[in-house]
Amino acid sequence: MMVFLPYEVGPIRPPSEAGSLLIRATRNCPWNKCEFCPTYKQVRFEKRPVEDIIRDIDRAAAYHGDRFQTAFLQDANSLIMKTPDLVKVISHLKEKFPSVRRVTSYARARTVARKTVEELKQLHEAGLSRLHIGLESGYDALLEYMKKGVTSELAIEAGQKVKQSGISLCFYVILGLGGRLRLEGEETWRKHALETARVLNAVDPDYIRVRTLTIKEGMPLYEKLLSGEFEKAGDAEVVREEELLIENLEVTSRFVSDHSTNVLMDVRGKLPEDKEHMLSIIRRYLELSEEEQLNFRLGTLFRALGYAPNYLTLNEFFDPSKRQRVTAVIEEMEAKEAGSTRKLVERLNTMLI
Numbered sequence: 001m002m003v004f005l006p007y008e009v010g011p012i013r014p015p016s017e018a019g020s021l022l023i024r025a026t027r028n029c030p031w032n033k034c035e036f037c038p039t040y041k042q043v044r045f046e047k048r049p050v051e052d053i054i055r056d057i058d059r060a061a062a063y064h065g066d067r068f069q070t071a072f073l074q075d076a077n078s079l080i081m082k083t084p085d086l087v088k089v090i091s092h093l094k095e096k097f098p099s100v101r102r103v104t105s106y107a108r109a110r111t112v113a114r115k116t117v118e119e120l121k122q123l124h125e126a127g128l129s130r131l132h133i134g135l136e137s138g139y140d141a142l143l144e145y146m147k148k149g150v151t152s153e154l155a156i157e158a159g160q161k162v163k164q165s166g167i168s169l170c171f172y173v174i175l176g177l178g179g180r181l182r183l184e185g186e187e188t189w190r191k192h193a194l195e196t197a198r199v200l201n202a203v204d205p206d207y208i209r210v211r212t213l214t215i216k217e218g219m220p221l222y223e224k225l226l227s228g229e230f231e232k233a234g235d236a237e238v239v240r241e242e243e244l245l246i247e248n249l250e251v252t253s254r255f256v257s258d259h260s261t262n263v264l265m266d267v268r269g270k271l272p273e274d275k276e277h278m279l280s281i282i283r284r285y286l287e288l289s290e291e292e293q294l295n296f297r298l299g300t301l302f303r304a305l306g307y308a309p310n311y312l313t314l315n316e317f318f319d320p321s322k323r324q325r326v327t328a329v330i331e332e333m334e335a336k337e338a339g340s341t342r343k344l345v346e347r348l349n350t351m352l353i
């Protein structure tokens, strides 16, 4: 059911902010060029006047009362606001919502790198607790191909500054981002994994969140997929890349897989303690036959989209009764049309948000 709120709300927030109060500090994305991102492509970036944001906070307080413990500042890069303006907004938010214990926002690494540690400390003192930054990859050639507008050096600088300021840092990584490209004459997936590990090791963010590349209409990358310039990696290739990434991580971060685009949602934990366990799940998956991997993926997609039968974790795949039910669906589909399972998996993938 659509609820009309008496204040403005933007289109997206991280999965971890599902229960948060959403306050729109700016509209859309000031960069808006990333090849893999459809979110703001048809709309222009706008800064909002501080008094409008303050008025929205007042309206949200009158509408909801003090019932939120967490708040998220939208849209794609609130840090582009002048630091004193953002301090004013966050301070007002904390005043009107005294129960809010955590205030977070998305930010671009380039923008964060331009702030001083002192400015970031001011934001932290005002109440900004965490920044979600899309690292996507640490491999410069891939960042350039995807028009991310950031280099690995800038990402490291931004990440280290955030950590020094006391603000908690979440870096996002896109698994499979390089597809089957060969940039600089090398297999991109391998460089993507190794270079991303290098950046993560240099920063040691509090959280590493992974999501897997899905390509939909509205993304510039979609055109490259249609023309054949870009080819998506298969599930097993992406999982092998994830293995290489994790093997090379030397961090104390929490590794989070909370996005249904990921093949293995149960590969998560605290590093370094859970590293071997995480790798053991990956290796167990890689030992499956192609047919079993397809069966598993169909079951996890059914789960993500609310259909039954389904699997959430790899352990559930090894439950004979669960597997039998997914297998029965596949047998029925294949009897009608050979190859229809793979087509369905492709289609369901594009339905994930």
Ligand code: SF4
Binding pocket: 029, 030, 031, 032, 033, 034, 037, 038, 039, 040, 076, 108, 134, 148
């Ligand atoms: S990924 Fe982020 S920075 Fe890139 S276009 Fe999308 S919202 Fe903007």
